[in-house]
Amino acid sequence: MPMNLKELLAAKAALDAEIAAARKTESTEALRRVHQLVNEFGFTSQQVFPLVGLKAKNKGEAKYRNPETGATWTGRGKPPAWILDKNRDDFLIAQPEPEAGDRAPYLAEMAAAAGRNQASR
Incomplete structure (x- = not known):
């Protein structure tokens, strides 16, 4: 049962x-x-736990790439010699477009929707 x-x-x-x-x-x-x-x-404790106490640095995602060497740069900090005094748009890494379902709504879209909801009441 x-x-x-x-x-x-x-x-x-x-x-x-x-x-x-x-x-x-x-x-x-x-x-x-x-x-x-x-x-x-x-x-030693450092051998057993080698990463304790070390902060993970967020280097950021690469935004620019040198087509000759493959070197990358995030766009933050001092620019490397290969991009100095050059048009940075020529070195931009193509970012994939997010799929429609992956995009978060923009604030303007949210505000407009809220305005429509208020008007319909």
Whole structure:
């Protein structure tokens, strides 16, 4: 016979408790093993966690490309020698047009729609 909602919720709660207990037991053992390996091989924290404390720099997406070398530039910061004193439009990287469903509505379109909605009330 199928269980009713109350029985299913009780079974789910019991299963969630078992999962939490198993996670705690296994994570404790995993951490013990990590400590053992770190001590055994003398790893430093920088070796174990090489990216901790390093900020990821957002370099931005390349906007210009040198057709001769393939070098790129985002358009921010000091311009590279290959684009200095030249028309930057000649080096623009073609950006794909977003599909109609991917474009967010423009504020003007939203304002116009809001105005139409107010007028129809």
